[in-house]
Amino acid sequence: MKVKNYVKTSLAPGSLVVTEYLKKSGLLPFLEQLGFYLVGYGCTTCIGNSGPLDDAVEKAIVENDLVVSAVLSGNRNFEGRVHPLTKTNYLASPPLVVVYALAGSTALDITTEPIGLDKDGNPVYLKDIWPTNDEITAAISQFVTPEMFQERYADVFTGTKAWQMVEVSGSELYAWNENSTYIRKPPFFEGLTTYQQAISPxxxxxxxxxxxxxxxxxxxxPAGQIAPGSPAALYLLDKGIERKDWNSYGSRRGNDQVMCRGxxxxxxxxxxxxxxxxxxxxxxxxxxxxxxxxxxxxxxxxxxxxxxxxxxxxxxxxxxxxxxxxxxxxxxxxxxxxxxxxxxxxxxxxxxxxxxxxxxxxxxxxxxxxxxxxxxxxxxxxxxxxxxxxxxxxxxxxxxxxxxxxxxxxxxxxxxxxxxxxxxxxxxxxxxx
Missing domain, CATH: 3.20.19.10 (Aconitase, domain 4)
Incomplete structure (x- = not known):
């Protein structure tokens, strides 16, 4: 079975340990065969950071006013959050996310209808591929261990090589960069006095x-994509930032000018x-x-x-x-x-x-x-x-x-x-x- 070609897939675990036990259990290669490649960790897909859809898919959605769905194993299903064009959004367990990717539709009753066909053209039902509780328990016992967490997070504060290469001044005060489009000095203390103020009408x-x-x-x-033509997009363009580098509102939350416009x-x-x-x-x-x-x-x-x-x-x-x-x-x-x-x-x-x-x-x-x-x-x-x-x-x-x-x-x-x-x-x- 294969994921439908119009379905966008991504794997964004909340922890390095998840990747580790997916590898040790032998599941990761099969997820990758279905298109679920590792894209990053933490707040990615569920906050709109999974990137754009295929241009042809986006065009079809807009021109035909299609109601399209997102299925994710995160904790937020607000309209348009995963992607601006997704009007319906469903929360599901990770295995069900894979199932719906194979089915290619959320309008399907996966409890009674086949989710796809095998290589011989025979219908495949959810019951045919769903693991038993005993199989799940055995896999957890074998591949999810305390040592795995200890090994992965023993040097968590060391960070990646990219993190270690970040230049620091050593000062206790942050050196604001007026040219940064990510971090700006916030305006929330402007005009502050030590005098007692009074509440007025x-x-x-x-x-x-x-x-x-x-x-x-x-x-x-919004924390997701910055829409073309929006005030935030125009601000970034004016700063010389090309669309491919706009990133998202969530990533630019340290810039009040972007967030105010958003x-x-x-x-x-x-x-x-x-x-x-x-x-x-x-x-x-x-x-x-x-x-x-x-x-x-x-x-x-x-x-x-x-x-x-x-x-x-x-x-x-x-x-x-x-x-x-x-x-x-x-x-x-x-x-x-x-x-x-x-x-x-x-x-x-x-x-x-x-x-x-x-x-x-x-x-x-x-x-x-x-x-x-x-x-x-x-x-x-x-x-x-x-x-x-x-x-x-x-x-x-x-x-x-x-x-x-x-x-x-x-x-x-x-x-x-x-x-x-x-x-x-x-x-x-x-x-x-």
Whole structure:
């Protein structure tokens, strides 16, 4: 049996030991015959770093608007994460990943239908190739040993030859390279003072984006491929970086200019300010123009207009990605008003000085008849308390005012201090000064 020629395969173990026991058990050569060659370790395929599809395959998907799948043995199945063109994504055990690669389709019922044909043209079923529990246990006992881990990781801090060749200055302070497109001095401490700041009302905010339910941190701050024509791609091109060297958002997370441009740049995100749209686009309210979310944010910044986000349930679900809070902060977002939050993302928003407000039970963008074209004021003060009800007003372009109460999701007294200081990073640094 062979993997279908339109199926992209890759083997990305989380540990060097995996490669070792695949070799000793004799499985690795057979995986390679099927196209599962070692591509690297750790966060690769599951975070969108497995590289492009074949040009002909990509063209067929786009021109025919095909719904194509990814099957992986990772822990995230967000739409478009493995590759921007994969609309359906399934998590499976490693053996099932191989099975689906052989089958070439996730629409197949592999429990009853053949997954392929053998060399004589006879149908092959899952039951014909699936190992028994006894066979699996015997293989683990024989080939996965404590000595294997000890041998592989005895000198883990030595690193590879490439790592050892990295030049270091020996200084306790990092020497920032202004020309680097991977690591830049972050802007999060700019303007920091040792003076006690006060929490004040947030007025005159425009809506940068209006989202529905289950907007994940991968939607907010994608870690995978950098799309051609996107603000991040244009930035890298301007720096002389060719497309083949763009790498991914995940690899450039040390560069705030790339990550700020990548915020809300997921090609599958749906911004309801522009009904029916998909991808990195929003409405610039002062002129009614459509543009990328980054470009709009920068125009708002230049005009001195603060921003907010409106969202539905489970805002910020998924990975606890710090850039999903850092990116909106850099774009000028001062508050998020959502129906509910993922626990860690709520905390991360406060950690970057962004106010998370939650609609009171039963209320939402829809029930309050908000369109996202309103100008928002949030009446918060330095006397605020954890989970306080905060008055919010939204003034429509025709002058109509909608008022409602929202719960502050600053849940603890120490979080109030973080928010007062402009984020936890600033609080920590103030204590050190």
């Amino acid at each position: 947030l007025n005159g905010m425009q809506v940068l984006a209006l989202f529905g339910d289950s907007v994940t941190t991968d939607h907010i701050s 915020t809300f740049a997921n090609i599958r995100i749906h911004n309801q300010l522009i009904p029916g749209s998909e991808g990195n686009v929003t409405l610039y309210h002062p002129t009614g123009e459509q543009m990328t979310i980054f470009d709009a944010a920068m125009r708002y910044r230049d005009a001195g207009i603060p921003l907010c986000i409106l969202a539905g349930k489970e805002y910020g679900s998924g990975s606890s990605r710090d850039w999903a809070a850092k990116g909106p902060f850099m774009q000028g977002v001062k508050a998020v008003i959502a129906e509910s939050y993922e626990r860690i993302h709520r905390s991360n928003l406060i950690g970057m000085g962004i106010l998370p407000l939650q609609f009171i039970n039963g209320e939402s963008v829809k029930t309050l008849k908000l369109t996202g074209t309103e100008t928002f004021n949030i009446d918060i003060s330095d006397a605020t308390t954890p989970q306080q009800e905060i008055a919010v007003s939204a003034t429509a372009p025709d002058g109509t005012v909608i008022t409602f109460k929202a719960i502050s999701r600053i849940d603890t007294p120490i979080e109030i201090q973080y928010y007062r200081d402009g984020g936890i990073l600033r609080t920590v640094l103030k204590k050190l000064l």
